[in-house]
Amino acid sequence: MNVSENIIQYLADYGVEHIFTVSGGGSIFLNDALGKSNRIKYICCHHEQAVAMAAESYARMKKTLGVSIVTTGPGGTNAITGIAGAWMDSVPTLTISGQVFLEQTIKDTNLRQLGIQEINIVDIVKPITKYAVMVERPEDVIYEIQKAIYIANDGRPGPTWVDIPANIQNSSIKSSEFKVFQKNKSNNTDQEFISSKVIDNVIRAIKKAKRPLIYAGRGIQIANAEETFLNFVRKTGIPFVTSWNASELVASDHPLCVGRPGMFGQRHANFIIQNSDL
Structure with a gap:
């Protein structure tokens, strides 16, 4: 051969x-x-x-x-x-x-x-x-x-x-x-790990925020973490928008999904991002 x-x-x-x-x-x-x-x-x-x-x-x-x-x-x-x-x-x-x-x-x-x-x-x-x-x-x-x-x-x-x-x-x-x-x-080409200190800071910021919003991207799919993500938004009740590349992450009629922002997205999604405080 x-x-x-x-x-x-x-x-x-x-x-x-x-x-x-x-x-x-x-x-x-x-x-x-x-x-x-x-x-x-x-x-x-x-x-x-x-x-x-x-x-x-x-x-x-x-x-x-x-x-x-x-x-x-x-x-x-x-x-x-x-x-x-x-x-x-x-x-x-x-x-x-x-x-x-x-x-x-x-x-x-x-x-x-x-x-x-x-x-x-x-x-x-x-x-x-x-x-x-x-x-x-x-x-x-x-x-x-x-x-x-x-x-x-x-x-x-x-x-x-x-x-x-x-x-x-x-x-x-x-x-x-x-x-x-x-x-x-x-x-290993990617060796960055999130420290517990960073996670604690995120938790504190979420608790302090009055209008938090999650911008969900393709990284969730790459990590095969779709179910983890859905469980998180279900427990916290935090609304989310999806990026262009993650538009199929979850059904658009999900009660906490508020659209896709950006130039090719929806106006209300951009408006919600503009008015979120986290």
């Missing part, structure tokens, strides 16, 4: 059922391995922006990792808008991009491009991903895929990106030669 076939097999073993893609020369071995798989269904889009957005939407609806494969150069840059959306809305996705042969990458040559449709996509997407890396050795591929998946889901979720040169994609390697990612405390 080559590296690409091992990647698809690992993703299937992990539980990935669908991958969104636009085929291209830079990702040809990944696309070939995906096409041969009878365990993962591939969904072809007409544009890489749609690929990234489809993976994000899939992750939202299925509450799982959204996976996509794009080619080098414009294939990667076209996907950026969808990746930015996943970054801002904390949606776990994995993008695997094809790249030119490793020896055709610019590295420290001071050239703007060496290989066909080559671009340093990793540095471009780093600000809008939790983790982005180009793999330079066949034995590191599964390690980087495992690490990217872990980071995408750990703490506050978000997109990750693994860039794989074509010659690495097609390298033959035994499964036993792959490095394996081991989770440990140093891998």
Whole structure:
């Protein structure tokens, strides 16, 4: 098996059922391995922006990792808008991009491009991903895929990106030669914890407030804390508004739900926020 076939097999073993893609020369071995798989269904889009957005939407609806494969150069840059959306809305996705042969990458040559449709996509997407890396050795591929998946889901979720040169994609390697990612405390990407002092301050502020209001966002859904949230508002009787991304958090006819604020929300929700004291 080559590296690409091992990647698809690992993703299937992990539980990935669908991958969104636009085929291209830079990702040809990944696309070939995906096409041969009878365990993962591939969904072809007409544009890489749609690929990234489809993976994000899939992750939202299925509450799982959204996976996509794009080619080098414009294939990667076209996907950026969808990746930015996943970054801002904390949606776990994995993008695997094809790249030119490793020896055709610019590295420290001071050239703007060496290989066909080559671009340093990793540095471009780093600000809008939790983790982005180009793999330079066949034995590191599964390690980087495992690490990217872990980071995408750990703490506050978000997109990750693994860039794989074509010659690495097609390298033959035994499964036993792959490095394996081991989770440990140093891998944790979000290590902020709320202290008991902060919680006590919040409780005091709620008791003191005359017109408290909860602004409920997508973080509740990310933490799978919907039931905890509903129990809290039921016990306290505090009304709440929902953010755009959490509009489906609870039925709009809930007696304590007073709408969705913002430019695309309702006027009364904005008015209530304006007049709340906490």
